[in-house]
Amino acid sequence: MSRLVIVSNRVASAAEGKSSAGGLAVGVLDALKRQDGLWFGWNGKIEDSADAEVSFHRIGRIDCATTALSRSEYDLYYRGFANGTLWPTFHYRIDLSRYDAREYEGYLAVNERLAGMLRELVGEDDRLWIHDYHLIPFARACRRLGMRNRIGFFLHTPFPSEGILRTVPPHRDLIEAMCEYDLVGFQTRGDAQAFLDYAHRRLGLPMQGDTLRAPSGPVRVGHYPIGILPDDIQSKSKARSRSKLVATLKQGLQERKLIISVDRLDYSKGMVERFNAFERLLESRPAYRGQVSFLQIAPPSRSDVEGYRHIRRQLESTAGHINGRWTELSWTPIRYMNRAYERAALLSFFRASQVGFVTPLRDGMNLVAKEYVAAQEPEDPGVLVLSEFAGAADELADGAIIVNPYDIDAMARALDRALDMPLEERRERHEHMMQLLKDNSIKQWRDHFLADLEPPAVAA
Template sequence: MSRLVVVSNRVAAVSEAGPAAGGLAIGVLDALKETGGVWFGWSGECLAEASDEPTIETRGNVTYATVSLAKRDYDQYYRGFSNATLWPVFHYRNDLARYDRQEYAGYQRVNRWLAAQLKPLLRPDDVIWVHDYHLIPFAAACRELGIENPIGFFLHIPFPVPQILFTVPPHAELIQALMQYDLVGFQTRVDMQAFLDYVVRAAGGQSDGRSATLDGRTCAVGAFPIGVYPDAIAKAAKACAERKVVRALRDSLHGRALVISVDRLDYSKGLVERFHAFEALLAASPGLHGRVSLLQIAPPTRSDVQSYQLIRRTLEAESGRINGRYAQLDWTPIQYLNRKYERNLLMALLRTARVGCVTPLRDGMNLVAKEYVAAQDPTDPGVLVLSQFAGAAEEMPGALVVNPFNVMQTAEAIERALTMPLDERIQRHASMMAKLRESDLSVWRDAFLNALADAAHVALPA
């Protein structure tokens, strides 16, 4: 019987009760729990020397196989090429990207080492599902080791158009590496088309819209928007609604409307622009002073990367400046929290807000948008204000879609959301919940694995 083997840069903590995880961890863990299998990747630990072999732990039907990285590998593979080169470029922030030849060599070296660590764990009929930009060369490394299992790749972040990707010096090698997968999946058709445009227009390959061929190698392609389990989120949000933290938040509002945003502390999330939009709202609508608050939850991430340190300092300064300008003795316009919350508690906090403001400058999907909708009370739902540059914008028909670079447009959308009549809010929420149920997380998983099975001509994991 074939197994599903998931490979990602980080393996989420085995414990179920930790702080809210990112979209990749949530999606992968929920998908694996249904099929069972193996989750392989970095443990998050850095040691003087890398692991000799994976640490194995089994919980239920999921086996966790984790490895530790050496400090040099972490610096070159993770902090370096993955997050100082690929992340900013794939999010269209070439101005923040840097390229170092030694870091790229480390990126390649760690991918080869990870493939060698995984090989002894594999069975001949395993199906391998690789996740995200850290592991673009992983299939090529596996093939060099003689691993013949079907290997699919899913990119959780955006894929840039060729002219943007050209700014990464080894861009041609990255495309050649992606071509070693049997299937390459993207969040949206826009991202998929950007990949195909490179293959056809920049590299001289061919495509029929469902596959790409380059230098004699063909891989299937597809758009597979990641989903959530909306009814499970709704249940968790309702169940946690009376927890102490949630009650304290409601009590602190004194009847004021709440606008909520939840993002990792990252320059791609449009946090500064969001603060400016909220400031523009207060400037244009004095009647809202003392009647609305913005709660921004932004857990710190990659705090050892300079660009992340800068965004944190900028947000602290901007929130302080805006609060200093508008705050009253009994009202602070912006509550800015640099901390994590356990996932179910976070769903209850989302349920409390009249407006969910999800306005990244560029995002592969953004599951917070879907979680906010799913967490709402269907009899009195809040309104989602959503960036047109999030993949979720294609799937959320009831959202107020904005250009986050247009500060006044975002401010006006927040005001419209705050004043929207109940019947319109109910209608918009119902349309989005129907879409979330139609394309939930299991649909994402099954669609990808079915496409991989078709591309590799194998049976699906049971």
């Protein structure tokens, strides 16, 4: 019987699976809950030997198969090419990107090793769904091992324009590897078009509609914006709205309005620009001084990558400067917290706030924006201020206040507008966005992608 096999860089542990908030993890868990399947990838551990074996665990009814990386593999594949080259480039930060041919070789080698391990776990009728930039060459590695399964790939990050992509020296090899998939999916129509344009112009592949004619066979290309489960999120945010954590938050606010942002600590999230916009609001609108607080929750990540250590120092310095300038005896403007909260707690924080401030410099989708909307009290909802460079802006443009995160003055004006928005307008915007989230939930994302992964019907 055919199974769905999902491959991602990281597989959640049994403990993580209970409360994981990451967009990829949530999507994978939901996709596998409803049918037989397997989740395969790295377990997050680094071991001395590169000959790590596969171990198994379960998350509910989901079978998970994982393996460790060696220190060398971690340095070359994960910390090196994936997060030192691809991540900054795909987020248009070529100033932070670096290239080392040894790291690229290590990246390819890990994809080949993982493909070899997976081959022993799958049947010939299983469908493979590969996720994200860590595993771009995975299908090619599978094909070289003789695997003829239907294999789809979904990129959770943005896909850059040709001029940006070409700053990665093996750009041609990467795109040729992507053309070994049967289906390649992106978050937005623009990302899908950028890939099609490169493959057609640079590789010279014939194109008919949304399908490329590659040497290995047809490659279907589409956009599949990842969604959430809005009713489930609204229920969870409501259930926790009277928790001790929320009571403590509200007690500290002392009736002040709250602007909230939640991001993994990353230079792509635009947090420095966001801090500066909040300060600009305080400068231009004195009435908000002492009346509005800004809560930024930013759990640390990839602390062994210099770019991440730098952004943390920069944020601490900026928050310290702003608070030093504006703090009063009973009010601190910015609460900047480098710690993680469980997902249900974050949803209750969203519900308690008046503005969700989601302004990445570049983002594939940004599910925080969608979760903020879904977590609101429908009768008295907060307002979403959203970057035009988040994939979510394609869907939420008519309900959110859309901003350019590089325009500090415009973001300050957007905050002013959001804080002062009449209740009737807030309700209308929220209702409109909630309907969009319901129409394009994570279930639709999964079903649409998997339907397109099916082999094309043969004409009678």
